[in-house]
Amino acid sequence: MRAVRGGDRPDAPRHGAAREILDLLDRRGALFHRELETGTGRLPAEVEEGLWALVAGGLVTADGFQAVRALLSARENWRRRRHPRGATDARPEAAARPGREGRWVRLPEPETVSDADDLAEAVAGQLLSRWGVVFWELAGREDLAIPWREVVRALRRLEARGVVRGGRFVSGFVGEQYARPEAVEQLRLARRVGGDPDPVRLSGSDPLNLLGIILPGARVPAVRTAEVVLYDRVSAPA
Secondary structure, three states: OHHHHOOOOOOOOOOHHHHHHHHHHHHHOOEEHHHHHHHHOOOHHHHHHHHHHHHHOOOEEEOOHHHHHHHHHHHHHHHHHHOOOOOOOOOOOHHHOOOOOOEEEEOOOOOOOOOHHHHHHHHHHHHHHHHOEEOHHHHOOOOOOOOHHHHHHHHHHHHHOOOOEEEOOOOOOOOOEEEOHHHHHHHHHHHHHOOOOOOEEEEOOOOOOOEOOOEOOOOOOOOOOOEEEEEOOEEEEO
């Protein structure tokens, strides 16, 4: 978290459902959505709004994406109920909402990292695990407080240890590139085998939506209603 926030820490809410949820998680640890409703005495919709505020502030997380997906679905249902061609303004009943599997927990305070090199290497390792191949244009997509020059130095140190490989893995981009050894093997295999004849569909909010960033073409908004389709390694908006 320090790599993203730097020295900043999120402000905890002072009142309302979000404050009550945070206090409950501090006292009891990880809890399911229903337990948050019971523990705070709040309505399901109020708990959802409180969780949204805490997630947006980087204060809580869930142990499974289903819990986040349930929040997204509940908000979408509420929006459709509230503005369907001027129809009812009533909130949907809790029974109409999808399941809320997954427990919510407060994120711990970020650990203090005294060595800047250690922090840079941790960030470099995270980028490599996420993308397989890392270079400036791709890393620029990340919202990091640590500058790219420090990440590059960390990648050079990792290459010197034999942990990663440096080279030219992705054409069309200048500057240094580094890759995990297994990513290099996968790229070689893809070159030998050729493209996949079946199209691959991605949500616009998928992190792999790289149109206009890494892939050529116009940007596709990072929203769930947008879609990107990959045809034999060529991407296009749906």
